[in-house]
Amino acid sequence: MKAAVLYEYGGPEKLRIEEIDEPVVEKSTDIKIKVLASSINPVDWKIRIGNHKYTLGSHFPIILGFDACGEIVETGNEVTRFKVGDIVYGRLNRKYGRAYAEFAVASENVFDHKPQNISIEEAAASPLAALTALQALRDKGNIKKDSSVLINGASGGVGCFAVQVAKLLGGECWAVASKRHFECLEKMNPDKLIDYTESD
Ligand SMILES: NC(=O)c1ccc[n+]([C@@H]2O[C@H](COP(=O)([O-])OP(=O)(O)OC[C@H]3O[C@@H](n4cnc5c(N)ncnc54)[C@H](OP(=O)(O)O)[C@@H]3O)[C@@H](O)[C@H]2O)c1
Incomplete structure (x- = not known):
């Protein structure tokens, strides 16, 4: 899959679009989504320029992106609230988020169904x-x-x-x-x- 990958702190030009392995569902309560939209929360660019290096560490390569809206492509075997094909949104509970990619994985409990009355982009800008x-x-x-x-x-x-x-x-x-x-x-x-x- 394609992802925006950060190898050093700095401006947006430091993000490199690269081909990397897709994330995998590791836990029975994990959900994998095809990312339809993500957004730039202030914390994303603050991590990008290095403001959080003393609290989060500098584990390059970093994939940013806490907020996402996406279509479920796989669920862990204990996931009960969602099924493949559902459109969900949430604040991903992975280090640095990792939504600036074609696919992302996070726990079931950080997602909810996208409300009908907001767009995919609005959902991705909200969590x-x-x-x-x-x-x-x-x-x-x-x-x-x-x-x-x-x-x-x-x-x-x-x-x-x-x-x-x-x-x-x-x-x-x-x-x-x-x-x-x-x-x-x-x-x-x-x-x-x-x-x-x-x-x-
Ligand atoms: N965004 C997040 O998800 C998030 C998460 C956790 C914590 N926070 C924290 O929450 C705070 C707000 O973040 P934000 O992302 O909402 O910021 P933001 O989008 O930049 O909004 C800040 C707002 O403050 C207003 N403002 C500026 N100077 C002001 C003043 N002197 N008196 C009253 N209002 C003033 C501005 O209003 P006008 O534009 O109308 O002038 C602006 O709309 C920050 O401390 C941030 O670190 C944010």
């Missing part, structure tokens, strides 16, 4: 940012129907999911962003929009 918002608000913030939530950076990758999660789980939601993004944010129905360039 890490959306999960960050969900974990922050639901699991750490423990927000409830009577909670008032202020989302700083509401127009960003995490923030736009956070506004939607806050509206679903919480009570009042105020969103902070610059005015150029208000039109987009209004579609997420926050109770108040604050332009940080105009007020504290």
Whole structure:
């Protein structure tokens, strides 16, 4: 299969498209997908330039790409929620992700079926940012129907999911962003929009 392979830290020009072996289903709970789309989360380019070398190590060659949407081509024999042919998306739980390739393998529990109302590309751009918002608000913030939530950076990758999660789980939601993004944010129905360039 083809993959974008990194042999040294640096800019996007360091990614080399090469022919490598396909990943294999090793565990009974693994799923192998044909990658239909992946995305560039900030953590992908931060790893690419070497920002995470002290926490993740420098195990070259590296294949980046945490977020993916793909078609299942093989399942481990204990996989119950999915079957070959399903279109799924998720944040891959492999070192560095490894979705910048034609095929990828990750555990069943990091995937879900792609919702019908979003495109393959939208699904591939969502998992890490959306999960960050969900974990922050639901699991750490423990927000409830009577909670008032202020989302700083509401127009960003995490923030736009956070506004939607806050509206679903919480009570009042105020969103902070610059005015150029208000039109987009209004579609997420926050109770108040604050332009940080105009007020504290
Ligand atoms: N992306 C992920 O999956 C992810 C995962 C884990 C953690 N994080 C962390 O979450 C944070 C946000 O990441 P992100 O990817 O969502 O960033 P992002 O897409 O770059 O968004 C940042 C947002 O912050 C807003 N902003 C800039 N200056 C501001 C200010 N002075 N006051 C209020 N808002 C301001 C910007 O709004 P305007 O554009 O409207 O000016 C922008 O939309 C970062 O600390 C990142 O490390 C991100």
